[in-house]
Amino acid sequence: MEVLLVGNPNVGKSVVFNRLTGVGTISSNYSGTTVDYLRADMMVNGKKVTFTDLPGIYSLTNGTEDQLVAAKMLHSANPDCVLVVADATRLEPSLVLIFQLIELGYPILVAMNMMDTARKRGELDVVKLSKILDVPIVPTVAVTGEGMEELLKALDTCAARRSDFKVSYDSHIEAYLEVMKLGIAEAELKYPVRGASIKLLEGDEQFTEGVPKDLPVQVRKLREEFRKEHDEDLEVHINRDRYGEAGRIISEVSRPNVQPRTRVQRLSDLTMRPRTGIPILIAVLAGVLLTMIKLGGFLDETLLSLYSDVVGSFFSDLANAIGGELGIALASGLDLSIQAILSIVIPYILLFYLILALLEDSGYLPRVVVLLDGVMHKIGLHGQAIIPMLVGMGCNVPAILATRVIESRRERLILGTIIVMAVPCSAQMAVIIGTVGNHGGVLYVMAILAILLGLVLVLGRLLHKALRFEPTSLMIEIPDLSRPRADNVLKKTGMRVKEFFVIAFPILLVGSMALELLNAYGWLDKLVEPLAFFTEGFLGLPAILIIALIFGVLRKEMSFQLLVVLFGTANLSAVMTVEQLFVFALVMATFMPCMSAFAVMVREYGIRDSLIMTLSSIVLAFSLGGLANFLFGVL
Amino acid sequence: MVSENIEEYLECIWELTQDGTPARTTDIAKKMKVSPASVTEMMQRLDSLGYITYEKYKGVTLTDSGKVIGETIKRKHRLLERFLVDVLGIDKEKSHDEACRLEHMLSDESERRISEMMNHPKTCPDGDPIPAMDQLCARKDEDSSVLSQMSEGEEGVISHLSCDDPQKIRRIIAMGFVPERCLTVEEKLPMGGPVLVQVGDCRVALAKEYADLVYVNTKRRCQKRQRHGAE
Incomplete structure (x- = not known):
């Protein structure tokens, strides 16, 4: 049995999908979190049911790229049941979508979601509505799981019949x-x-x-x-x-019911009125940055010192037990890989994703979109581009996918280029804070961020001038502010960070063991020597760092982790000057996209544009690095 | 059907009269690369056809019907140039010559589609403005004002939508901006930012470009289904 989940944006389709299938999807409090469809099979009452979660749509006719995905699936899938997730607090658009689906003869089951909020705001007679529309309706509160069993039970009724309801037109x-x-x-x-x-x-x-x-x-x-x-x-x-x-x-x-204005609504107004909204925005951004640097640095230190207390002499014992060069290589490879996870993934990446999840679920992000729309026009984009950029500060892969909410290809390209070149992902941020931040001070981090912000403006401006067509404009629904739910925040963060443990850790482990071995036999220096003219001469970095740069292509955070491996110590200030760390961090911040980001770019923008973007980012990164090195020399 | 030659002359005169002064026959001759004598002859003909008024020593001005033709051809010319350069990647020099030939053949419908496809470019590759197209629909309603012109706190009932740009219209329809619905302007963001509108139970931020297409009757009160209660 094929079941499609359809509904307006931000009504909670993905939450319902999670609850029904147990498959993890990311959900947030703004339109367009889901930009592609996701399928999951399940056994319901002994029958196999395939659920498909579609991006939110306002209408079956026309829309942005993500909404076209949904319309196409409706055509091609021949579903046995269309499960419409409706928002009980904003019924009109949901009903209009249901009308269209009924007209086209789809068998329909409605999940009347967000019933808890709706009940507070007044009465809603679901039974009567079900009679009028001639479709089964199940009241649900997806975030708590209310109504999910009833939904599964109602699937058969849905498939069995079609509604006779008609809208009367003039x-x-x-x-x-x-x-x-x-x-x-x-x-x-x-x-x-x-x-x-x-x-x-x-x-x-x-x-x-x-x-x-x-x-x-x-x-x-x-x-x-x-x-x-x-x-x-x-x-x-x-x-x-x-x-x-x-x-x-x-x-x-x-x-x-007539209700008094709540405190949340008043706060909501303040976040959007420019006079109060802009100071709030600046405070929020500064808060995020300071938390990343201060709390991240603190976690970094604490975890590492705890780790060394716990481990004690375990790894040197291990090296001795295995014996020889091999023993040292394996033991220290393992040791350094664990250290890298503790000092990078948990303090910086996990922390950033927690903050991002809180911002997403509170519904604050669309307010940033509204406030910054005017500024974004100057670089050929509109406010909606802010969300992919913020998501890009976590990881470029979902950010590039998120550019689908922008309707014109021209703007998707501008935005993609900016994300790839000038928006630091959490791994790049970890590199910046972990290297020059920890060993040089907050000012250096600020300097790099200022350079990146400058790049955003310059790149946007240049592309705005260079690319064809006129820019398009903003249209976005602003959700109510809501209190983020701990379970969703934690689950989402967990899902996003998981790959750092299951994919990145094994690569890192094997990579660092191999490097340790090469190092032990003295081959590493020979390998990096041919490129030394570039690394040492042009960038002013130790020749061996080319290895870190190359591994950075695989995964950004690995370039930093490998520094630790290559030098055999986490105390980077002992082996590199602050200027060198700065150049390294700057290069890494603008360097080409990692493998996974590149793969997504090819899918979204095509091979030609992706290659252009990648090559330009390499040139840009090395030019900036070389320039910084040159300036340090002159000063 | 007006001949291509006449269209060319009217286009040329339209451009020369943009500064508000009559066009001189010597300038026309220079621009059209013909002898002053043949210009004079042509001017007399255009005058008799009612496209221009021609006074010796004073110069040439366009009549209303001449202006429509001149402007239309110029508009098509500049749009075509932009299309040839931007979309087809043809270089500027060539695009000018080619646009000169195509401008006479391009139908209004195709012109509209090209303009829509490129999201209504406002200047040609040289930076000269592309004159705006006539509006398809000129529905006037005394009590209605454009959403983008309404002030903060003002409310009303949507009376109609402009119908000049089907694609944009579809998007605003999909967001629930249809006649007979109530809306309130909550906030107007500075720096060319969007208008924040409460429509039904939804709150939507929409750019001026979209807000320009929505007409609201501010005299009509809406029946409020109270959700976001007042203080």
Whole structure:
């Protein structure tokens, strides 16, 4: 049995999907967290059920790239049941989407989500609504799991029948529908006559399988006629009637309470009013940065000293037990890999993801979008680009995927380039703070961040001038602020950090053991020598660092971890000057995307543009590094 | 059907009269690369056709119908140049010559589609402005104002949507901006930022570009279904 989860953005589809299938997906409090579909198989009452979680859609007709993914899946999947997740606190848009799905003949089950908040705001008669719409409705509170069992039970009822509910359009539109009915042979159609006709009238020619060839042409003429007569588009009237119908139904089934303004609502207003919002924004950003540097540094130190207390002489004993060069290589490889995890992944990366999760779930991010929209226009983007950039401070891979919420390819490219070149991911941030931050001071970190911010502006400006077409504009729904739930924050952080342990740790372990071995036999120096003119001469770094740079392509944080391995000590200030650390951190901050980021770029932007972006980032990184080295020499 | 030659002349005169003064026949001759005598002859013909008014020693001005043709051709020319350079990657010099030939053949419909596809470019490759297209729909409503012009705190009922840009219209429809719905302007962000609007139970930030397409009747009161209660 195929079940598709469909709904407006930010109604909690992914949370319902998690609850139903137990498969981990990321959910946040803003539109467009899910930009691709995700499938999971499950056994329900002894039957195999495949659930597919789709990106949120406002309408079946037209939309951004992520919304097209959803529309395409609806066409191709032939679902046995469309599980519509509706938001009980914002019913109108959910109803309008349900109308369209009913018209197209999909079997529907509605999860009326966020019932807890809705109940506080007034009464909602779900039974009556279910009768009017002629579809089964299950009240749910996905975040607590309420109603999930009932949903699974209702799946069979969903598949069994289709709703007879009809939206009544104005007489003009109904007359068109009557005329069109004559020209269509019911039997050959994939969708019901009425549904397909309405979609055609809306100017959407995706649902016309089986419709006579000349009909779309005739309808185009009808639409032109209508426009001349009414000075307005036909789809405007169709949707006006849908919202009208939705409004009527809501007034029948709900009785809202008058409520006093809550403290959260007042705070919400403050975050968006420029006079108070901008200081709040600056405070939030400064807070995040300081927490990363101070708390991260503290965790880093504490964990390492705890670790050395616990381990004691274990690794030197181990080396002796195995014996010889091999023993030392294996033991210290293992030791240093664990140290690297403790001093990088937990203090910086885990911490950043915790902060990001809190920001995401509070619903604060869309407010940043609104506040910074004006500024972003200067670099050819609009405010919505902020969210992928912030996500990119965690990891570039989901950030590049998140650029799909931007509607024009031009802006996706600008944004992608900025993310790849100038937005430091958490691993790059760990490199910056862990190297020059810890051994040189906060000022150096600030200097690098300032350079990166400058790069964002310069790159954006240049691309804005160089790329074709006019920029597009912002349109985004602002969710209510809400208190982040500990379980979601922790789960999300756990999922995002997991790969550092299961994928990165083994690579690091093998890599560092191999390097230790090479080092032990004195081969390492010979390998790096041919490139020494570049590393030493141009960048002013120890020749051996080229290894760290190369491994940085695999995973960014590894370049830092390998510093520890290469020098055999975590005390970097003993082996490198602050200037050298600065140059190294600067190069790493702008250096080419890691393997996984590159793979995603190819998928999203194509091989040509990805290669251009990658090559330019290499050139940029080394030029900046060389320039910094040169300036340090002059000063 | 107006001949290409006439269109060329009107386009040229349109450009020369942009500074608000009549065009001189010598300038026209220079620009069109023809002799002053043939310009004079042509001017008399255009005058008799009602496209221009031509007074000896004073110069040439366009009549309303001449202006429409001149501007349309210039607009198509500049849009085509932009299209050839940006989308097809043809160099500027060539694009000019080619646009000169294509401008007479391009239908209004295709022009609109090209403009839409490129999200309505505002300047040609040389930086000269592309004149705005006529609006498709000129629905006037005395009590309605454009959403982008409303002030903070103002509310009303959406009366209609402009219909000049189907793609953008679809997006605002999808966000729930349809006639008969109530909205309140909550905030207008500075620096060309968006307008923050409460529509139904949703709060939407939308850029001026979109807010320009929504017309709101501010005289009509909406029945409030109280959700975000007042203080």
